[in-house]
Every structure is written in structure tokens, then in C-alpha cells.
Amino acid sequence: MGKRGVFFKGISDVEGKTSADRGATSREIIIEALENIPPMLSDETQKEAMKIIHYTVNNVKMGKVVDDKEVKRLIKNMVEEIIANQDAMLNLIKIKSHDEYTFSHSVNVCMIAILIGVRYQLPIDSLEELAFGAMLQDLGKIMVPDEILFKLGRLNEKELEEIKKHPLYSQQILSENSRIGELPKKIAYQHHERWHGQGYPQRISGENIELLARITAIADVYDALTTDRPYRKKFLPYDAVRLIVSRADDEFYADAVRAFVESVSIYPLGSLVKLNTEEVGMVIKINRKAIVRPTIRILFNPSGNIMEEPINIDLIKDRERFVICAIDEEEVYQMHTDQTGEE
Numbered sequence: 623m624g625k626r627g628v629f630f631k632g633i634s635d636v637e638g639k640t641s642a643d644r645g646a647t648s649r650e651i652i653i654e655a656l657e658n659i660p661p662m663l664s665d666e667t668q669k670e671a672m673k674i675i676h677y678t679v680n681n682v683k684m685g686k687v688v689d690d691k692e693v694k695r696l697i698k699n700m701v702e703e704i705i706a707n708q709d710a711m712l713n714l715i716k717i718k719s720h721d722e723y724t725f726s727h728s729v730n731v732c733m734i735a736i737l738i739g740v741r742y743q744l745p746i747d748s749l750e751e752l753a754f755g756a757m758l759q760d761l762g763k764i765m766v767p768d769e770i771l772f773k774l775g776r777l778n779e780k781e782l783e784e785i786k787k788h789p790l791y792s793q794q795i796l797s798e799n800s801r802i803g804e805l806p807k808k809i810a811y812q813h814h815e816r817w818h819g820q821g822y823p824q825r826i827s828g829e830n831i832e833l834l835a836r837i838t839a840i841a842d843v844y845d846a847l848t849t850d851r852p853y854r855k856k857f858l859p860y861d862a863v864r865l866i867v868s869r870a871d872d873e874f875y876a877d878a879v880r881a882f883v884e885s886v887s888i889y890p891l892g893s894l895v896k897l898n899t900e901e902v903g904m905v906i907k908i909n910r911k912a913i914v915r916p917t918i919r920i921l922f923n924p925s926g927n928i929m930e931e932p933i934n935i936d937l938i939k940d941r942e943r944f945v946i947c948a949i950d951e952e953e954v955y956q957m958h959t960d961q962t963g964e965e
């Protein structure tokens with residue numbers, strides 16, 4: 623049992639209706655609550671994005687140039703939808719298999735980068751350049767041998783050197799299409815550079831790194847951290863945001879980190895939190911003026927039972943309650959299975 627799971631302790635002693643009585647599972651309650659939060663990107667556009675990134679990678683593998691028209695058409699839709707739905711849930715694509723990571727990661731990085739760019743008040747044409755570069759930043763990985771790219775164990779120095787060539791490869795692939803501008807190429811080449819100058823491949827620092835690449839770097843790291851990898855478990859969004867914030871002005875450009883936190887928030891929409899009252903709920907609205915006090919839909923009472931009728935609490939108005947930590951939904955499912963024998 624994880625440390626955060628302790629809040630469900632003693633649930634079997636609680637009398638009265640349990641979730642099992644109601645025939646509902648904690649998973650269903652969470653999914654139901656999630657369905658009430660609109661996504662930032664429509665299902666259709668998300669599927670289209672996955673299709674186009676697959677198509678692009680396959681084309682390049684076969685030696686063709688990147689079809690910039692297809693990518694641009696997609697990106698226009700993505701930018702439009704994200705501008706219209708900034709207060710919606712950042713519906714990142716969850717990978718089904720390790721092989722899918724490159725594809726879903728590209729789409730996710732693109733979404734997050736647009737979101738940061740919008741908050742940063744970039745004009746539309748810059749947003750589209752940003753989205754283009756963010757979507758195709760890792761294209762060069764197709765030139766890294768699979769046995770290195772998909773190696774489960776620790777990479778040796780030589781293998782690491784090989785991986786570190788992918789920004790250069792990405793830039794080279796994009797350069798083969800003369801209609802692709804300088805900015806997406808720079809994003810691809812510089813997305814692993816770091817503000818303090820210890821990134822790669824050039825180890826450039828500060829404002830020598832293109833602004834759009836500085837933004838993409840944050841999006842890239844956030845998606846990587848919040849995804850399960852063969853060598854580590856995923857971070858909670860809260861922990862990933864905290865980590866990035868802790869490295870502002872060091873690894874990451876502080877103004878872009880600020881825009882990132884303002885858009886994603888520290889408790890992103892749809893994430894689960896535990897309150898000081900021992901209640902557990904879902905963040906359903908971010909209060910941008912006080913991101914630590916979002917509006918919460920209480921789903922589980924202090925005993926850990928599913929609320930008969932969930933209530934919404936605006937923590938700006940309710941000063942008795944406050945968030946004490948973020949919780950992984952898997953942990954909530956697990957606790958309920960352990961304690962009530964449901965599912």
C-alpha cells in the first residue's frame with residue numbers, strides 16, 4: 623500500500639451503504655466525473671493527429687520527405703481547438719504499448735506546447751510554427767537503431783551519444799522539405815538544450831536557445847515524466863509540475879515555466895486530490911488567481927466511501943477545506959478493491 627493510500631484505512635469498519643451496495647465502483651465514479659469535464663482536443667482531432675504522425679514517420683522511414691501540408695492542416699485544427707478550450711482538460715494520450723510512445727508523445731508534446739504558447743500570448747503564426755516543430759521534434763529517432771532506442775536497461779556512453787544525435791537527425795529530415803521554415807527546424811534541433819547550458823547537442827544556453835524550443839523543452843519533459851516508462855513509474859501531474867517549477871531559471875526558461883503552470887495548473891483538471899477533511903475529489907475547475915484552491919467535486923467521503931451525491935466545493939469560497947496532496951487514480955482503485963472487495 624502506498625503512503626497516500628492510508629486515507630482508505632478502516633473502510634471495512636464503516637457501516638452503512640458501501641459503493642458495492644450501490645453497484646458502482648470507484649473506477650466508474652471517477653470515469654463519470656471525468657466525462658463531465660470537456661477535453662481540450664476533440665476525439666476526432668486527436669485520432670487524426672495519431673494517424674498523421676504514424677503516416678509521417680512511415681513516409682520518412684521509406685525515404686520520402688515530410689508531407690508538410692498534411693501536418694499543417696492538422697496543426698491548424700489543434701491550435702484552433704486549444705485556443706477555444708483553454709479551460710478544458712488536457713487530454714493527453716495514454717500509451718498502450720512501448721512502441722506507441724514515440725507517436726503519442728509527439729502529439730502530447732504538441733498539445734502542451736500549444737497550451738503554453740497560448741498562455742504566453744504568442745501570435746497565431748508563431749503558435750503554428752511551435753506546434754509544427756513540437757510535433758516533429760523527435761522524428762530523427764527513426765535513425766537511431768531500435769536496439770538502442772528500445773533498450774530496457776541502462777544505456778552505455780556510446781549508446782547515449784547515439785540517442786543525443788536525434789535532434790540533429792530531426793533537423794536534417796525537416797530540411798529535406800524546402801517548404802518547412804527555420805523555426806520548426808530550430809525547435810527540432812534545440813529541444814534538448816537547457817537554459818543553464820547543459821543540454822545537448824550544442825550546449826547553448828539562455829536566450830541563445832530559440833524561445834519556441836525553450837517552450838517545447840518544458841512540454842517534452844512534462845509528458846515524459848507523466849508517462850510510465852520501462853525504467854520508472856509515471857509521476858503524478860502535480861509532482862511533474864512541481865519538478866519543472868523547481869528547475870525554473872535553471873534548466874528551464876522561467877517565463878515559459880510560468881505560462882506552463884498558469885495553463886496546466888499545479889492540480890490539473892481531472893486530477894484527484896485529498897483534502898484536509900480526508901475527503902477525496904476531482905479538480906473540476908482551476909481558479910487561475912489561486913491555483914492551490916481549485917473547485918473540487920467530492921467523490922469519496924472521509925471514510926473512503928463513494929459519495930451518494932457528489933458535491934462541488936469551490937475552495938476559494940470554502941476556507942475550511944484545502945488540498946493536502948494529489949493522489950493517483952490507480953491508488954484509489956486499488957484501495958477500494960482492497961477494502962471493499964469490489965471490482
Ligand SMILES: [Fe+2]
Pocket residue numbers: 759760788813814
Ligand atoms: Fe527529443
